[in-house]
Amino acid sequence: MKKKILLVDDEETLCWALHEALSEEGFDIENTNDSVKALEFTRKTKYDLVISDLKMPIMGGLQLISEIKKQNPDTKAIIITAYGSIEAVIEAMHLGVLDFITKPFKIEQIKRVIYRVLSDSAISSLNNNISSTKSTDNEGLKNDLCSQTDVFFVAKDVTETANNIFYDVVEIGKLKAFISGSISHEMDIKNVEVLVKTIFRYVLKKGNSPAFLLKEINQYLCKNILKRLPVSLFCAVLDERRQTLCYSIHGEELTCFISLPDKEVARLESSPFPLNMFPGIVIMERNVPFVAGSRVVMIRNSALSKVLKSGTITADRFKDAISDGSAANCEDMAKGIKLQIEGLDESIAGGGGCAVIVLGSGFATQTSALCEEVMSIPLPIGNYGEILEQFDRKLVPLVADDCKRSEVVTSVNEAVLNAVYFAYHKDEKGDIFLKFSLLGDEVIAEVSDHGCGFDMQTYTEPDITLYKDLTKKTGRGIFIMKQLMDRVVIQSSKEMGTAVHMAKRVSCNED
Amino acid sequence: MKIERREKEKATILSPTGDLVYEGIDELENQFKISCDNAHHVILDFAHTRYISAKALGIMAFYLKNFRDRQKGLKLIHVNENINKLLVITGLLKLIEIFETEDAAIASLGHQVGKLEKMLLWSKENLTQEYP
Numbered sequence A: 001m002k003k004k005i006l007l008v009d010d011e012e013t014l015c016w017a018l019h020e021a022l023s024e025e026g027f028d029i030e031n032t033n034d035s036v037k038a039l040e041f042t043r044k045t046k047y048d049l050v051i052s053d054l055k056m057p058i059m060g061g062l063q064l065i066s067e068i069k070k071q072n073p074d075t076k077a078i079i080i081t082a083y084g085s086i087e088a089v090i091e092a093m094h095l096g097v098l099d100f101i102t103k104p105f106k107i108e109q110i111k112r113v114i115y116r117v118l119s120d121s122a123i124s125s126l127n128n129n130i131s132s133t134k135s136t137d138n139e140g141l142k143n144d145l146c147s148q149t150d151v152f153f154v155a156k157d158v159t160e161t162a163n164n165i166f167y168d169v170v171e172i173g174k175l176k177a178f179i180s181g182s183i184s185h186e187m188d189i190k191n192v193e194v195l196v197k198t199i200f201r202y203v204l205k206k207g208n209s210p211a212f213l214l215k216e217i218n219q220y221l222c223k224n225i226l227k228r229l230p231v232s233l234f235c236a237v238l239d240e241r242r243q244t245l246c247y248s249i250h251g252e253e254l255t256c257f258i259s260l261p262d263k264e265v266a267r268l269e270s271s272p273f274p275l276n277m278f279p280g281i282v283i284m285e286r287n288v289p290f291v292a293g294s295r296v297v298m299i300r301n302s303a304l305s306k307v308l309k310s311g312t313i314t315a316d317r318f319k320d321a322i323s324d325g326s327a328a329n330c331e332d333m334a335k336g337i338k339l340q341i342e343g344l345d346e347s348i349a350g351g352g353g354c355a356v357i358v359l360g361s362g363f364a365t366q367t368s369a370l371c372e373e374v375m376s377i378p379l380p381i382g383n384y385g386e387i388l389e390q391f392d393r394k395l396v397p398l399v400a401d402d403c404k405r406s407e408v409v410t411s412v413n414e415a416v417l418n419a420v421y422f423a424y425h426k427d428e429k430g431d432i433f434l435k436f437s438l439l440g441d442e443v444i445a446e447v448s449d450h451g452c453g454f455d456m457q458t459y460t461e462p463d464i465t466l467y468k469d470l471t472k473k474t475g476r477g478i479f480i481m482k483q484l485m486d487r488v489v490i491q492s493s494k495e496m497g498t499a500v501h502m503a504k505r506v507s508c509n510e511d
Numbered sequence B: 001m002k003i004e005r006r007e008k009e010k011a012t013i014l015s016p017t018g019d020l021v022y023e024g025i026d027e028l029e030n031q032f033k034i035s036c037d038n039a040h041h042v043i044l045d046f047a048h049t050r051y052i053s054a055k056a057l058g059i060m061a062f063y064l065k066n067f068r069d070r071q072k073g074l075k076l077i078h079v080n081e082n083i084n085k086l087l088v089i090t091g092l093l094k095l096i097e098i099f100e101t102e103d104a105a106i107a108s109l110g111h112q113v114g115k116l117e118k119m120l121l122w123s124k125e126n127l128t129q130e131y132p
Helices: A012-024 A036-044 A062-071 A085-094 A107-118 A120-136 A189-204 A208-225 A302-310 A314-324 A332-342 A346-350 A386-394 A402-423 A476-485 B021-037 B056-071 B081-090 B100-109 B117-129
Strands: A004-008 A028-032 A048-051 A077-080 A099-102 A151-158 A164-172 A175-183 A231-239 A244-250 A254-259 A288-289 A295-300 A353-358 A372-379 A430-439 A442-447 A489-493 A497-505 B002-008 B009-016 B041-045 B074-077 B095-100
Touching: A004 A012, A004 A386, A004 B002, A012 A028, A036 A048, A036 A062, A048 A062, A048 A085, A048 A107, A048 A175, A048 A231, A048 A386, A062 A077, A062 A085, A077 A085, A085 A189, A099 A107, A099 A189, A099 B074, A151 A164, A151 A332, A164 A189, A164 A353, A175 A189, A175 A353, A189 A208, A189 A231, A231 A254, A231 A295, A244 A254, A254 A314, A295 A314, A295 A332, A302 A476, A314 A332, A332 A353, A346 A476, A346 B074, A372 A386, A386 A402, A386 A430, A402 A430, A402 A476, A402 A497, A402 B009, A402 B056, A402 B081, A476 A497, A476 B056, B002 B021, B009 B021, B009 B100, B041 B056, B041 B100, B056 B074, B056 B081, B074 B100, B095 B100
Parallel strands: A004 A028, A004 A048, A048 A077, A077 A099, B009 B041, B041 B074, B074 B095
Antiparallel strands: A151 A353, A164 A175, A175 A231, A231 A244, A244 A288, A254 A295, A295 A353, A372 A430, A430 A442, A442 A497, A489 A497, B002 B009
8 A cells, every 4th residue: 555645845846846756656645835734634634654844834844743743643754954953853853753854855865764764664663662661561570672683682671770771773775873872760761862862863964983973962962961960872883884893882881792703702892981971072983893693782780880890700701691602683692691690699780770782783694705716826926927917817706897906906916015025035935825805895805924024013104205205115015005995904923924904895796 | 027118209118018016127127227328208108017016106206306307208108097096196197297199208208397397387477477
């Protein structure tokens, strides 16, 4: 059945353009430039979605949504505005508006938002679960179940303190932005929750760095909440293409771990300083690999954080539960860890109420990551021209774009020449090893040797003056690599030799 | 890897047949050294060269200055996209002139000033016109 959408905007041209574009998508569209008429429409017809301008004569968008929600609370709403002030956004979110579109916008942009809002996404399920859990909470312990248990799961008590935890997930293309936090029970959780989630979604339109998001949230909290009570927040952006997780954690009561397939569980670094205390607090972010099967575990338990900090118990105690291979999905893992915490002595971690959130990758192992080409070059090198041709041939199945392939070959050539000249003290015998692989949409090149390495302490970053100051003859190869590739990391030690890791985003060869 | 050398009018044309990355670099430096001693300008033809290394670019930068001190020019022809990008990121494109063909490069050799000097002269002329 066609989804019914009501468009309300006093700008007739915009209304008409949207009507045309959305009708083509198969929606049943009705539009009006009068908000009072729109209210009459909603009395006669039940719409799945109302898209309204914010500023309109007689009755503004927020008032209209408020009236529609009184008649039919299930009607979803999106606001369009040229005046996207955070205050208006917060008010709209309080009314239940699901998203904001700022003018000018592209039709494709609004289509994406409409599909997301109308679909039963993890976000809406999450939010519905939060409200339903709150309204039907009983005594005793109960788990709060979220959909997509292989991607995300929250296990928590229904005690007052454990309820003061909130979370939100937003998907933007191949990025998944996640926020979770907790506040002191003395505060009004609903207000802070709405404020944090709204700012989170609003700021995501401007940038998706966790440090930037937390900085903006912290500043708004400091300005809008007069009580200086600590707010702990975990914010992460998962990049499916790069298979990395960029995160930032603030506040002492959150303890976070990361579990990667075939690797030991590690604790994620966090700042002990909570938010909503100082507007100018410095917020840092870190990047970690996050391949298919990886999980992030966030434990909210202030007592547990204190004993972990004091060393009364160690993080190793939870590592088995986190790396437990029998936990098939996030749900099993979250429940398992929560049970383990509950099993601890009451004096250690029993008092504060406990919540465990497990976040999974949500994507399957990329078969393209297995696409690898390996070769070794024995020294001394004979016909280097032929070897360079081989680099190119190895890269043809991985990289479609000739120009980008040439840039990768040029960079790899520099790494190889570096090894030839320095690793084995020129002309001595040895081997240089090469591996090309495709990870997501990035081609990864690794050039390593088992030579004598070089002193990383004396290594300095090459700069652009290399070709102007003709007395400087070292660092040119590294300079070229860094200019042509997206990321370059050099590791060197006397024991292991030198390894140059390079990555460049490319268009993959479909064949 | 060989570098073919021939003279045409007032230029010496160096044509490497292969990549200037490893074996070819010493040969390139030798050819430049030889060119220092005669009065000819130098044209480097990259028609058969796909890749050049950082070291080769360093040698080009060194001899570009050396030739200029001797009132000679170093011009490039048939430069592919990859080499062109290297010239851009190393800043050499500001100092070295690239031509589509050998004839165009030779025709430009009448000027006894380099690209940078020409730009400076041009800007001075413009300044004089605006503020006589």
